[in-house]
Amino acid sequence: MKTNILKDVSTIVILMLLTPIIFAQTPKRVVSYSTLVQYYFSVPQQTDLSTVSEYDLTKFSSQDQFISTEISFARDNTPTITTLYHNSPRYFNDYENEVHKSVTYRGETVLYDHQLNEISRNRIDPNQELEYQFSDEMVDKYGQFELGFRSDPNLLADYFFREGMDVRLFTSPTKLVAFNEEVEILVDYDNYIYETRYFDHDQFVYSNTRYFHEIRGFIIPLSDISIIVDKLTEQIPMWKTEIKNYVEYSIVGEGGEPILFYQSEEEYDRPKGLQVQYFEPIEKRSLELSIFPNPAEQITNLRFPFYWDQEIKIEIINLIGSTIKTYDHIIANQYKLDVSDLKSGTYIVRCTHVGETVSGKLIIP
Numbered sequence: 001m002k003t004n005i006l007k008d009v010s011t012i013v014i015l016m017l018l019t020p021i022i023f024a025q026t027p028k029r030v031v032s033y034s035t036l037v038q039y040y041f042s043v044p045q046q047t048d049l050s051t052v053s054e055y056d057l058t059k060f061s062s063q064d065q066f067i068s069t070e071i072s073f074a075r076d077n078t079p080t081i082t083t084l085y086h087n088s089p090r091y092f093n094d095y096e097n098e099v100h101k102s103v104t105y106r107g108e109t110v111l112y113d114h115q116l117n118e119i120s121r122n123r124i125d126p127n128q129e130l131e132y133q134f135s136d137e138m139v140d141k142y143g144q145f146e147l148g149f150r151s152d153p154n155l156l157a158d159y160f161f162r163e164g165m166d167v168r169l170f171t172s173p174t175k176l177v178a179f180n181e182e183v184e185i186l187v188d189y190d191n192y193i194y195e196t197r198y199f200d201h202d203q204f205v206y207s208n209t210r211y212f213h214e215i216r217g218f219i220i221p222l223s224d225i226s227i228i229v230d231k232l233t234e235q236i237p238m239w240k241t242e243i244k245n246y247v248e249y250s251i252v253g254e255g256g257e258p259i260l261f262y263q264s265e266e267e268y269d270r271p272k273g274l275q276v277q278y279f280e281p282i283e284k285r286s287l288e289l290s291i292f293p294n295p296a297e298q299i300t301n302l303r304f305p306f307y308w309d310q311e312i313k314i315e316i317i318n319l320i321g322s323t324i325k326t327y328d329h330i331i332a333n334q335y336k337l338d339v340s341d342l343k344s345g346t347y348i349v350r351c352t353h354v355g356e357t358v359s360g361k362l363i364i365p
Helices: 004-023 054-060 136-141 146-150 153-162
Strands: 029-043 065-073 079-085 101-105 108-112 118-123 166-170 175-179 183-188 193-200 203-215 218-231 237-252 258-263 276-278 290-292 299-303 312-317 323-330 334-338 345-353 356-364
Touching: 146 218, 153 166, 153 175, 153 183, 218 258, 290 356, 312 334, 323 334
Parallel strands: 029 276
Antiparallel strands: 029 065, 029 237, 065 079, 079 101, 101 108, 108 118, 166 175, 175 183, 183 193, 193 203, 203 218, 218 237, 237 258, 290 299, 299 334, 312 323, 312 345, 345 356
């Protein structure tokens, strides 16, 4: 059964759409969406949760957030971003739920509490006059993510290359991978996924994966998943996972005509209360073939480039070029290879995925 809050959010979104039309000049374009943000927390598997202090347990107590956002473009193409946070404060000085409304206009953001009293006012640079006017074309396309996924992938590849990143671009399926010592970026053009992961000296710091989907020719957001690394007071690593689901999405045109309306049919209810899980460490991913252990006598593991997600062919080749073994139709990130019947020597392991081939040497002692 759908949660009642989604129905309440639907009503709020409709009112938000009508407000600028009734009480002000009709905007050129209005993009509105409602999100349900859920939080999960995790710690290393060896952590004894009974030893975690009450102070640290409060870090695991964030409640789900129901948020409505409206971006409205005035006649001069200037956007106003209004965000409503529907959660009420749970207790005195509940700073997590203190803000009820946020309004951003021409680089200035004003926050209001639940009694609509102003909490703070912040301009990006108070010494600079900032103009935030979009072009007519940008306003006409705002709210659609077609340009990012339907433009030439080579343009984005060139941009990352100019930024000093190592770039790989693949077709069938179309994927772009860009990385350096600190950042990994994966863009899946066929499945509308944009993923970014950050590292500091090979230690995982943050990740964000954005999922989009196509509705009647429009590409719009579906969900965002972010993982943020924090620490408890005893220096125990803690991950906060934020899952933002777009439960509604709407675009209204200049004449008030609906261009797009989407409402999710997913079930988002889950048990409430403290939920702490154990995480698996996130390591930097390889774009090459990894073979370990190597040398190997019985079993060795093959780890494929991380973006391989279709059928993989594995060939074991001796040094004179003869194929000794072949394994077909493998779909996995990693594969255990039995090498117990191979004679001592050096072999080439060749793996093929959608026309792309990676190879490595395997030594049998």
